[in-house]
Amino acid sequence: MEKELKPIKQGPAVHGKSQLQLLMLKVVLALSPALIWAFYVFGWAAFIALMLTCVSGFVFEWVALRLRSRGRTRQAYDGSGLLSCILLAMSLPPMGPWWLYVLGSFVSIVITKQLFGGLGQNVFNPAMSARVFLLLSCPAYMTAWLDPDKKAGLVDTLRYMFIDWHRESYDALTTATTLDAWRNAKLTGLPLPQPELTDMFVGSTAGSMGEVSAMLLLLGGMYLLFSGIIRWHLPAGFLAGVMLPATLFWLLGPEGTHLSPLVYLVAGSTMMGAFFIVTDPVTAPVTPHARFVFAFLIGALSYLIPAYGLYPVGLSFAVLLMNSTVPLLERLFRPRIFGR
Amino acid sequence: MMFGLAKKFDGGLKLPPNKHGAEAPSRILPIPESLTYYLTKNIKETHQCIVNIGETVLFGQSIARGLGHQPDIHAAYGGVIEAIGSKAGPYDAPEEQAVIIRTSEYKNVYKHDDKIKNKSDLLKSMGVAGMGGAAFPTGEKVQAAGAPRVWLINGVECEPMLSCDQCLMREQADKLVQAIRYLAAEIMPGRVILALESDKADAVSAMRLALGDVTDIELACLPPRYPQGGEKQLIQTLLGLEVPSGTHAAHLGILVLNVATVMAAFDALAYHLPLTHRLVTVAGQGVSAPGNVWVPIGAALKDVLDFCGYDGAATLRVTVGGPMMGRAVNSLDVAVTKGTSAILALTAADELAVYSAQPCIRCGVCTEVCPARLQPEDMYFNIRAGRLNRTRETGLMDCIACGACAYVCPSEIPLVASFLYAQQICRIEDEQKARAAYIGDLVKARDARLAARRSVRMGKSASREAAARTVDPAAMEKVDAAREKARSKIDK
Amino acid sequence: MEMISALIVMGALCLSGGLALAWAARKFAGNENALVVQIEELLPQTQCAQCGYPGCKPYAEAIVAGEADINQCQPGGERVVKALGQLLGADYRPPAKVAEKPMVAFIREAECIGCTLCIKACPVDCIIGAPKQMHTVITADCTGCTLCIPPCPVNCIDMEMLPPRWQPERP
Amino acid sequence: MKEVLLILLSATLVNNFVLTRFLGVCPFMGVSQRLETAVGMAMAVTYVLTLTSAATWMLNAYILVPLSAEHLRLMAFIVLIAVVVQMTEILVRHFMPALHRAMGLFLPLITTNCAVLGVTLLNVGEQLGFMAATVQGFGASLGFGLVLIVFAGLRDRLDGCDVPEAFKGTPIALITAGIMAMAFLGFDGMGR
Incomplete structure (x- = not known):
């Protein structure tokens, strides 16, 4: 045999079609309609924010891998870092200061992912842990939602994001999201806001960059589901987890203190959570039963935290909390081995 | 009589059959x-x-x-x-x-004497072994199964590229029925089921023709799915029964024999002919004339491949056995053994697996295709981390190395190679434990021997002392007193 | 008045606590031997005394008593240290002495004078022979513990390397 | 009934003793190496904490207050906790020797565990009723146990991960605990 044969002697000699890079790019493709819509709704702010996150994310990942060893930098090109950065950018407010995005991508790529051993070994969802980190460390900038009607041109956006990003000149542009309004109403006893459902579904109200248009996120999600990249257990579990307590509290709870479950169904963050955040395979359990329970509890927590707690959006907290229980869930729901 | 499908086996996946040369008539390799x-x-x-x-x-x-x-x-x-x-x-x-x-x-044939009566010893002396790939001694299997409740004849060839069973059934259907009937008379099974996959049309029609409207042999046409040919999977599909882990199906009274093994057993028992030749599939893009060849056991791969137009330049890997469960070989002068069902010359055109071992993203696709309902990604994680005892608890020894997980893994991780490596390490560890237990017994035996000797000697000295006491009691008091003084000095 | 009440309270508390503990300690004395048996099963039973204790059972008792460390078993090597760590919750330490290649004792029969000293020394009884008769070692049973070499007066026992066992390589 | 449930919820999740009030962090880090010892420790702490909460409340209400010896509270509590912990250790050594050896130093360490003393002093400080104090103690130990077992599961997986050399072992465990503490902040403000 003149040529040196493949070193692996055992195991199948042939392989199916699925590739890691292909998988990641398909998920990015599923995200792209909602992304393009965000560019349309928020104008340049969204585009610059996305570029900032992705480029700084790639650089951080490349450097982190290079520090580990020369051979590993190849892993920086497998699209998983890009996906986490896009998800992070979509869950941040559009017109935030530039360091918000760079710090976010540092926390998500370097601390939450590479420090734990790189792709496949991180225990917490990188995008969500960065979002929680930013929400806790700089709440002011994280809750400044750009009003879609007042989006600015390229030059103004750049000025806002890079030069005078401090608070004062910034308030003019912001407005409250539906969930914000509901929380304020609950605290101050004002009548509940009755949001325009179709408006929210199509996505022209304010909110984090990617979580605006529930319809396009649903579209991307359906594509992922039917092309077999994700399994139904995680999205179904999450949606059940959100809708069950929502309808329960809406029916049983005292009149006028809880939003109708429909609002949650059309809210962008629910669709984003169901199809893109919860379904991150690395930080979710592997067995179907464990996946359903995992997603259900995330849904329930992400409903309870804004309902009874301080923070308007509970998804990121819920995801981190449940990520830490994944090893236990897997040990609990281990399927019966053949013949045992 | 068609056999209702009891239960589909777990996991498994659909593979492109690409059976080149399956329809070609079988050829015979020159000496x-x-x-x-x-x-x-x-x-x-x-x-x-x-x-x-x-x-x-x-x-x-x-x-x-x-x-x-x-x-x-x-x-x-x-x-x-x-x-x-x-x-x-x-x-x-x-x-x-x-x-x-x-x-x-090859003119004069060696005449085997017919002294051996017991059928499993005869099978052993005639060299009959499982020809499906595992080469399990058939004699031992038949003996363990005794009068089996069910006898499955495994014509299911679920691996892609393999077609030797299909060709055998197509060309020697009548001899196979005769062999089944002869062996059925010998081992008295409760039921006889011949299983094969419905997508091998020529073999199915040949067998149907040969069987005619016979009632004692059931024909089961199963939809094609990999790895349905595995013993445990076939039993689960046809009988809806899960063979408990760690036991052979034969011990449950279920005998599963490959079609070729049945033919070899028939020759051995009826005509005292030893197993010397077997039908081998030669396939892959690296061979210009793929097909099935009657090959003498012991022939080098080089001869068989050259006989079928081997093109060494294009071939990247030569595999002995199927593309999924076979093993790559480094040199061509390896010989064909009884378990070699195929020789594949694979080129880049055969979707060759390149194990780039990218990080595992826990997508769980391998868990869905695993027929033994194991967690391949969890086992791989523990093997990489060096925690082999944890891997054993999660079912490493139940892995049948069918390769379905490695086939579908998007990160192209060498899963089967890791599992087989871990299994071998565990077997070595078991041997060490067994040896430690054996030596423990040796030590206990030695202690028992010494204790016995000491009690015998004590017995003798006690009787001598008793005798002395009767002869001269006074002297013995002095001896006892001296002993007391010595003992008290030691206690202080 | 403050002082006295404080003394009374603390005194009563400590006294009652002490009495309760003394009673409980006597009633529920810890049984150690269950653990000794568990440890002994993990040890390779070569009785080679490389761990400084005359055999595996004394070494197990020493571990339970806390005198011995879990990595002193030389033939056991990595496997035993990990197993003991798992059982006792102690974290992993590399083995103190690394076992060389497995060895087997071999008597040069010509020089053996049949003094049976090595038979008495062998912990696993794998040397056969009678007084004044030639002795030989059952290589299958020999654990290579080299305890038979010192007592031999004519020094006719030497250690032979076993052929290395084939090791699968890591993919 | 609702009020008891509220105390239980707030002690277990909202201001969890390990991740929000950062009490009892050293056994949290020390015992979470293996899941079995973590479960054993969680049970031991639950047993000790509930018992000591009840006992210290009674000690305070019926002995210290009438004798107006509140200033002795700290010493008396510590002695009581030590007695209960020593009793637990004897029982564990008798009934579960392997677990006793596995937990090793950390069983007697519960005496000096700041969570235990913290809860008892908190109960007395907030003038809680007997029932509320015991539930607070039970809730605190439930929270401690829950987080400890979850964290042990995490560390069990982490020690198989390919973590950079400098971060292997405790550093990565501390980072994980940090992220979990961040997540627990989500419960802030609940139960009001």
Whole structure:
């Protein structure tokens, strides 16, 4: 045999079609309609924010891998870092200061992912842990939602994001999201806001960059589901987890203190959570039963935290909390081995 | 009579059949110059050679006695024993001890005497082993199954590219039915089921024709799905029964024999013909004339591949056995063994697996295709972390190495290679534990021996003392007093 | 007045606590031997005394008593240290002495004078022979513990390397 | 009934003793190496904490207050906790020797565990009723146990991960605990 044969002697000699890079790019493709819509709704702010996150994310990942060893930098090109950065950018407010995005991508790529051993070994969802980190460390900038009607041109956006990003000149542009309004109403006893459902579904109200248009996120999600990249257990579990307590509290709870479950169904963050955040395979359990329970509890927590707690959006907290229980869930729901 | 599908087996996946040359009629390999028979497997001795160098042997003469239940080895052609030395082997270890015969003729056949009555010993002496790939000694299996409740004849060839069972059934359907009936008379099974996959149309029609409207042999046409041909999976599909882990189906009274093994067993029991030749599929893009070839066991891969138009330049990997469960070989002078069902010359065009071992993203697709309902990604994680006892708890020993997980893994991780490596390490560890237990028994035996000797000696001295006390009691008091003083000094 | 009440309270508390503990300690004395048996099963039973204790059972008792460390078993090597760590919750330490290649004792029969000293020394009784008769070692049972070499007056026992066992390589 | 449930919820999740009030962090880090010892420790702490909460409340209400010896509270509590912990250790050594050896130093360490003393002093400080104090103690130990077992599961997986050399072992465990503490902040403000 003149040529040196493949070193692996055992195991199948042939392989199916699925590739890691292909998988990641398909998920990015599923995200792209909602992304393009965000560019349309928020104008340049969204585009610059996305570029900032992705480029700084790639650089951080490349450097982190290079520090580990020369051979590993190849892993920086497998699209998983890009996906986490896009998800992070979509869950941040559009017109935030530039360091918000760079710090976010540092926390998500370097601390939450590479420090734990790189792709496949991180225990917490990188995008969500960065979002929680930013929400806790700089709440002011994280809750400044750009009003879609007042989006600015390229030059103004750049000025806002890079030069005078401090608070004062910034308030003019912001407005409250539906969930914000509901929380304020609950605290101050004002009548509940009755949001325009179709408006929210199509996505022209304010909110984090990617979580605006529930319809396009649903579209991307359906594509992922039917092309077999994700399994139904995680999205179904999450949606059940959100809708069950929502309808329960809406029916049983005292009149006028809880939003109708429909609002949650059309809210962008629910669709984003169901199809893109919860379904991150690395930080979710592997067995179907464990996946359903995992997603259900995330849904329930992400409903309870804004309902009874301080923070308007509970998804990121819920995801981190449940990520830490994944090893236990897997040990609990281990399927019966053949013949045992 | 069609057999209702009891239960589909877990996991499994649909593979592109790409059976090149399956329809081509079988050909016979001309006599190769030399034949090689292996006496060891992974340097552990399995056969004892009973011929010496320079001796001439006849066609069909047995040249090595199998140790334990291993079946004997017979010369496929008459010739001279050229050498007994180490040669490249198809197993994990690079070199194996082997007997090499320089072939000369095949006219006069060695006559085996008919003294052996017991059928499993006869099968052992005629060298019949499982030909589906695992080469499990058939004699031992038949003996363990006794009068089996169910006898499954496994014609399911679920691996892509393999077509030797299909060709055998297509061309020798009548002889197969005759063989089944003869063996059924011998082992008295409760039910006889012949299973094959419905996408092998020619084999199905040939068998239907041969069986006609017979009632005692049931024909089961199963939808094609990999790895349905596995013993445990076939039993789960046809009988809806899960063979408990760690036990062979034979112990449950279910005998599963490959179609080719049934033919070999028939020749051995009815005509006392040893197993010397077998039908081997030669396929892959690296071979210009793929198909099925009657090959003498012991022929080198080089001869068989050249016979089918082997193109060495394009071939990247030569595999012995199927594309999923087969094993790659480094050199072509490895010989065909009883378990070799195929020789594949694979080129880049055959979707060759490149194990780039990218990080595992826990997508769980391998968990869905695993027929043993294991967690391949969890086991791989523990093997990489070096925690082999954790892997064993999660079912490492139940892995049948079917390769379905490695086939679908998007990160192209060498899953099966890791599992087989871990299994071998665990077997070595088990051996060490067994040895420790054995030595523990030796130590206990030694203590018992010393204790017995001491009690005997004490007994003797006690009787001598008693006798002395009766003769002269006064002296004995002085002795007791002295003993007391000595003992008190020690206690202080 | 403050002082006295404080003394009374603390005194009563400590006294009652002490009495309760003394009673409980006597009633529920810890049984150690269950653990000794568990440890002993893990040890390779070569009785080679490389761990400084005359055999595996004394070494197990020493571990339970806390005198011995879990990595002193030389033939056991990595496997035993990990197993003991798992059982006792102690974290992993590399083995103190690394076991060389497995060895087997071999008597040069010509020089053996049949003094049976090595038979008495062998912990596993794998040397056969009678007084004044030639002795030999059952290689299958020999654990290579080299305890038979010192007592031999004519020094006719030497250690032989076993052929290395084939090791699968990591993919 | 609702009020008891509220105390239980707030002690277990909202201001969890390990991740929000950062009490009892050293056994949290020390015992979470293996899941079995973590479960054993969680049970031991639950047993000790509930018992000591009840006992210290009674000690305070019926002995210290009438004798106006509140200033002795700290010493008396510590002695009581030590007695209960020593009793637990004897029982564990008798009934579960392997677990006792596995937990090793950390069983007697519960005496000096700041969570235990913290809860008892908190109960007395907030003038809680007997029932509320015991539930607070039970809730605190439930929270401690829950987080400890979850964290042990995490560390069990982490020690198989390919973590950079400098971060292997405790550093990565501290980072994980940090992220979990961040997540627990989500419960802030609940139960009001």
